[in-house]
Amino acid sequence: MSFHVPEIYRVRSGPMGSDSSYGNNGAFLVPRITRNLEAYCIASDGLGWEHVSCHIVGQARTPTWEEMCAVKDLFWADDDVVIQIHPKKSQYVNNHPDVLHLWRQIGAVQPTPPIECV
Numbered sequence: 663m664s665f666h667v668p669e670i671y672r673v674r675s676g677p678m679g680s681d682s683s684y685g686n687n688g689a690f691l692v693p694r695i696t697r698n699l700e701a702y703c704i705a706s707d708g709l710g711w712e713h714v715s716c717h718i719v720g721q722a723r724t725p726t727w728e729e730m731c732a733v734k735d736l737f738w739a740d741d742d743v744v745i746q747i748h749p750k751k752s753q754y755v756n757n758h759p760d761v762l763h764l765w766r767q768i769g770a771v772q773p774t775p776p777i778e779c780v
Contacts, residue, residue, distance in 0.1 A: 664712075664738060665686055665707060665712040665737060665738055665766065667686050667690060667705050668692065668736055669682055671690040671692045672688055672689070672690055673688065673689040673690060673691055685707070686706070686707040687705060688705060689704050690702075690703045690705065691703075691719070692736065695718070695729055695732045695736075696729050696732050699719070699721065700718070700719040700720070701718055701732075703733060703736075703737075707768065710769075711766065711767055711768060712737075712765070712768060713763060713765050715758075716729070716730065716761065716763075716764075717758070717761045717762075718760075722760060723760055724761070725762050730746075737764070738766065742766060743772040744764045744765060745764070745765050745772060746763065746764060746765070747763070747765055
């Protein structure tokens with residue numbers, strides 16, 4: 663199984679509320695993502711991309727590497743490659759401070775550098 667959402671954590675009411683009929687699209691409140699911190703994630707799979715945005719509830723900071731790894735593991739399979747994108751400055755958008763995003767192009771193989779370079 664590749665991209666999948668954790669139905670148990672789906673936000674079901676309010677402005678971001680949805681149910682399983684929305685598929686891989688919706689908001690998810692994940693308890694204990696790391697160190698007993700909650701993560702608020704929004705997932706989607708439209709326009710040819712799987713996407714999850716994440717912020718840590720009650721924290722005025724961006725998520726850590728460890729927290730984003732936990733998000734990746736929750737929404738994708740172990741052998742899926744997902745990326746964080748640093749676009750050209752002319753295309754940069756920051757609508758929500760302290761939020762990071764993970765992306766995976768649907769139907770494409772994401773290249774990675776040789777393991778010796780990492």
